[in-house]
Every structure is written in structure tokens, then in C-alpha cells.
Amino acid sequence: MMSIMADRPQVEEMIARSGLNLSLANINSPEQTVIGGKQDQILRMEEYLSQNGVLFKRLGVSHAFHTELVSQAAESFYSKIKDMVFDVPKTKVMACHRVDFYPDTKDGMSSMPSLLKDQINSVVCFKDAVLKLYEKGVRVFIEAGPSSVLTNLVKVILDGKDVRVVASNSKRKDSVEGYKEALAELFACGMDVYTLPSKKDMGCVRKARKRTINTLPCP
Numbered sequence: 001m002m003s004i005m006a007d008r009p010q011v012e013e014m015i016a017r018s019g020l021n022l023s024l025a026n027i028n029s030p031e032q033t034v035i036g037g038k039q040d041q042i043l044r045m046e047e048y049l050s051q052n053g054v055l056f057k058r059l060g061v062s063h064a065f066h067t068e069l070v071s072q073a074a075e076s077f078y079s080k081i082k083d084m085v086f087d088v089p090k091t092k093v094m095a096c097h098r099v100d101f102y103p104d105t106k107d108g109m110s111s112m113p114s115l116l117k118d119q120i121n122s123v124v125c126f127k128d129a130v131l132k133l134y135e136k137g138v139r140v141f142i143e144a145g146p147s148s149v150l151t152n153l154v155k156v157i158l159d160g161k162d163v164r165v166v167a168s169n170s171k172r173k174d175s176v177e178g179y180k181e182a183l184a185e186l187f188a189c190g191m192d193v194y195t196l197p198s199k200k201d202m203g204c205v206r207k208a209r210k211r212t213i214n215t216l217p218c219p
């Protein structure tokens with residue numbers, strides 16, 4: 001897989017002109033599109049992009065996710081979950097491959113196994129999903145995880161719009177410091193912030209056991 005610094009129409013045109021067997025995998029932002037395919041095709045695409053002065057980055061992943069190359073894995077996954085009964089979610093969850101929310105009714109839960117199978121080998125339309133959330137009234141976006149990659153993508157997607165985008169655990173900061181800063185930022189923009197009590201507050205901290213060490217007298 002590789003990330004190309006170009007939007008979807010441009011990347012689709014590049015693939016067509018190169019004549020290579022590659023597929024779109026992630027539409028991350030107006031400035032970044034991810035493609036996937038077999039390794040030899042990716043290597044040839046690197047040559048094509050280099051010759052045409054297009055910026056790209058090869059991704060260190062094990063498979064060409066969200067392409068037809070993982071369709072067998074998708075079928076295997078589906079065979080294991082097709083008879084599962086899913087609970088109705090307590091909040092709305094966006095499905096990036098649909099650019100719509102997953103079902104949130106009891107009747108809709110019967111379609112969850114097939115939707116999750118489709119998610120594995122479908123294009124991730126992250127850009128359009130973020131725009132859909134904005135259209136639905138979402139104005140605060142929080143990235144939960146040890147990175148700020150998605151934070152930066154959302155800032156590009158919603159550039160110029162009145163939103164707050166918060167990274168909770170940037171690699172550039174100590175994780176505890178970053179978490180506290182995220183809470184402070186959320187509180188400052190008017191959100192109710194609740195922190196989990198520490199183990200010490202809950203009385204769950206084990207007391208240190210006393211240990212007796214026998215020593216021999218010095219001569």
C-alpha cells in the first residue's frame with residue numbers, strides 16, 4: 001500500500017494512465033489518497049510517480065487492506081460472525097465505507113455481519129465521513145489513540161470551518177501531559193469533562209509488604 005499526496009480524481013487518473021492493477025483503499029483527505037495492490041504493482045507505481053514528480057509514501061503494512069486482495073479474509077471473518085446477535089448501539093457509529101451510520105435499531109442489527117464484512121474490502125471514505133459528521137452537527141472531533149494522524153487529516157478536511165479538533169495522545173508529548181491538555185481544551189470549549197478516579201482514590205492501591213532480609217554480620 002502507498003499514500004499519494006493527491007485527491008481521489010487525480011489518483012484515479014494516475015492509476016488509469018499507469019495501466020497498473022491497483023485499487024483505491026482510503027480517501028483520507030483532499031490532499032491524501034491511499035492505494036493498494038500486489039507488491040510488484042506498488043513498486044512500479046513508485047517509479048511512475050517519481051518520474052512524474054508526485055509525492056508518495058510506501059506504507060509498512062502486511063496486506064493490501066480495503067482492496068479485493070483481502071476478500072478471502074473478509075469471507076472468513078463473515079463466516080465466524082454471521083450468526084452473532086449484535087446489541088443496539090447506545091450511540092451513533094459512523095461507517096466510513098458507507099459514509100453513513102451503522103444501524104441503530106433492533107431490526108437493523110441483522111445486517112451487521114454483512115456490513116462488517118464489507119468494511120474489510122471496501123474503500124474507506126474517511127474524508128466524506130468526516131464531512132457527513134459535520135453536516136449532522138458535529139463540531140468537536142477527538143482522536144483517541146497514540147497519534148495525531150487523524151487529527152491532522154480532520155483539520156485539512158474541515159479547514160476554515162468552526163470546529164475543535166483535539167488529539168488526546170500525541171507522540172510529541174508525554175501521554176499523561178497530552179491527556180490532561182486534551183481535557184483542558186475540551187473543558188475550555190464548554191464540554192462536560194469527567195475523569196476516571198485513580199486506583200488510589202478508589203482504595204485499590206496495594207500496600208507495600210514488609211520484607212525481612214537476613215544479613216550476615218560483618219567480620
